[in-house]
Structures are given as structure tokens and as C-alpha cells.
Amino acid sequence: MADTLAVPPVLSENLAFFFDLDGTLAEIKPHPDQVAVPADVLRALHQLSEMNQGALALISGRSMAELDALARPYRFPLAGVHGAERRDIHGNTHIVTLPEALIKSLHARLSTALSMLPGTELEPKGMAFALHYRQAPEHEQAIISLAQSIVEASDRLALQPGKCVVEIKPRGINKGEALVAFMAEAPFKGRTPVFVGDDLTDEYGFNVVNEAGGVSIKVGLGETAAKWRLASVASVWQWITEVANQQQQQIANNNRRNHYGSLSRSI
Numbered sequence: 272m273a274d275t276l277a278v279p280p281v282l283s284e285n286l287a288f289f290f291d292l293d294g295t296l297a298e299i300k301p302h303p304d305q306v307a308v309p310a311d312v313l314r315a316l317h318q319l320s321e322m323n324q325g326a327l328a329l330i331s332g333r334s335m336a337e338l339d340a341l342a343r344p345y346r347f348p349l350a351g352v353h354g355a356e357r358r359d360i361h362g363n364t365h366i367v368t369l370p371e372a373l374i375k376s377l378h379a380r381l382s383t384a385l386s387m388l389p390g391t392e393l394e395p396k397g398m399a400f401a402l403h404y405r406q407a408p409e410h411e412q413a414i415i416s417l418a419q420s421i422v423e424a425s426d427r428l429a430l431q432p433g434k435c436v437v438e439i440k441p442r443g444i445n446k447g448e449a450l451v452a453f454m455a456e457a458p459f460k461g462r463t464p465v466f467v468g469d470d471l472t473d474e475y476g477f478n479v480v481n482e483a484g485g486v487s488i489k490v491g492l493g494e495t496a497a498k499w500r501l502a503s504v505a506s507v508w509q510w511i512t513e514v515a516n517q518q519q520q521q522i523a524n525n526n527r528r529n530h531y532g533s534l535s536r537s538i
């Protein structure tokens with residue numbers, strides 16, 4: 272089937288940028304610990320953030336601690352664990368958690384269950400759990416059934432499928448809600464949202480961005496609510512650099528215009 276989604280349009284000013292991490296800013300790797308964002312991409316993100324008064328956030332399924340480590344030396348506003356954790360531009364954190372007893376019993380149950388499925392891996396994230404099966408695809412159905420049975424038995428939990436992973440997260444949490452929360456605050460408020468993501472969890476964000484008349488960009492193949500598409504992580508890296516350069520050029524042109532405008536007024 273032909274892809275009907277085009278590459279993203281040339282962007283104007285007054286934008287708020289949101290980026291997913293795995294599969295968008297970083298290539299998918301066999302193990303979550305092997306992931307990195309190239310230093311020049313981080314520099315371009317920082318440059319974009321500066322040129323847009325700090326209106327750039329990372330929105331990921333990873334914890335905020337991991338996002339900070341991956342974005343070092345920079346410190347961006349963040350939404351981690353699909354939005355259960357959020358750090359605004361002032362450094363204030365907004366956390367949705369689960370009762371300690373529930374977290375402990377989930378941890379114990381999942382550890383035992385996954386220890387019987389060789390090659391699978393449990394990634395505990397406080398209020399959420401990622402059940403990875405990239406190294407053991409033969410256990411995909413067992414993992415999905417396990418997560419489904421846990422979530423169906425609780426009104427506090429929801430399922431979040433992803434790439435070779437199923438996650439158990441607090442109900443009502445998603446990247447769309449995180450995006451809405453950022454867009455209600457300075458410096459994001461009043462700007463046009465641009466969101467780039469690659470996976471099912473990002474579809475919540477694409478819907479919010481579409482409703483706001485923003486620019487939603489899906490990375491890679493697959494059905495999506497996004498309006499535009501970039502082919503790969505490498506295309507995202509190139510696109511970020513191009514947008515940063517375009518904006519720098521626009522700022523230089525505006526400054527030149529203002530400078531000559533004030534000169535001609537003073538003559």
C-alpha cells in the first residue's frame with residue numbers, strides 16, 4: 272500500500288516541540304541500556320529549545336531519571352513513564368503513583384512469572400512495569416496474557432503495548448494528557464505543538480496535537496493518527512538539524528529587518 276503521509280511541512284515560528292525517545296531520538300536496540308542519543312542531536316535539541324524560549328520537552332515511556340541521563344548535559348522539561356511523571360520548565364515535578372502495597376505485590380508477582388519465561392525481562396519503573404520479550408519472542412503471547420489478566424483484575428491499572436514490550440501503567444495516564452498539561456503552561460502555552468513519535472503510546476499525543484491544529488509526525492511504517500511521516504530515526508536526526516538551522520536563519524533575518532527598520536526610522 273502506498274504511503275499517503277508526506278514528510279513534515281516547513282515549520283513557521285511560535286512552536287512547542289515534543290519528542291519521544293526510543294525509536295524516535297534513539298535507534299531501537301536489543302536491550303534498553305544500549306540506547307544513546309548522539310551528542311550533535313542533543314546539541315540541536317538544546318539549540319531548538321533556546322530558540323523557542325524553552326518550549327521543548329521529551330515525552331517517553333522511560334523514567335525521568337533515565338531521560339535525564341540520556342539527555343546529559345542538557346536538562347529539558349520531561350514527561351516520563353508515559354506521563355505518570357512530569358517535570359515542568361521550573362523543575363517542579365508532578366507524579367501519579369500507585370499504592371505502595373500494590374506496587375510491591377505487582378513486583379513480586381511479575382518477577383516470579385517472568386523468571387519462568389527465559390529471555391524475558393522485567394523493567395520496574397516505580398508506578399509502572401515494562402515486560403520485555405525482544406530476546407524471547409516465543410513468549411510474546413504468555414507475556415500479553417499475563418499483563419492482561421493483571422490489568423483486568425484492577426481498576427487502577429491499564430495496559431500499554433509497545434515494541435516487543437507490554438507495559439502495566441496507572442489507569443488514565445498517557446502521553447496525550449502529558450502534552451495537554453505542558454500546553455497549559457508557559458512557555459508552551461499559545462504555541463503550535465509539534466510531536467514526533469514512533470509507537471502506539473505516541474498515538475495519544477498525535478490525537479491531542481491534531482485537535483490543536485499542530486504537527487504530528489510518525490517515525491517509520493505503520494497505521495497512525497499522525498498527519499506526517501519521517502522514515503527512520505536517522506531522518507528524525509536530519510530533520511531536527513534542518514529545523515534548527517531554518518529557525519536560526521529566520522531569527523537572523525528578523526534581526527536584520529529590525530536593525531535596518533530602526534536605522535531608516537532614525538534617518
Ligand SMILES: O=P(O)(O)OC[C@H]1O[C@H](O[C@H]2O[C@H](CO)[C@@H](O)[C@H](O)[C@H]2O)[C@H](O)[C@@H](O)[C@@H]1O
Nearest residue numbers: 292293299300301302303331332333405434436
Ligand atoms: O516512549 P518511548 O521513549 O519510545 O519509550 C518506550 C519504551 O522504550 C524502551 O523499550 C523499548 O526500547 C528498547 C531499546 O531500544 C528496546 O530494547 C525495547 O524492546 C523497546 O520496547 C524502554 O525500556 C521502556 O521503558 C519504554 O517504555
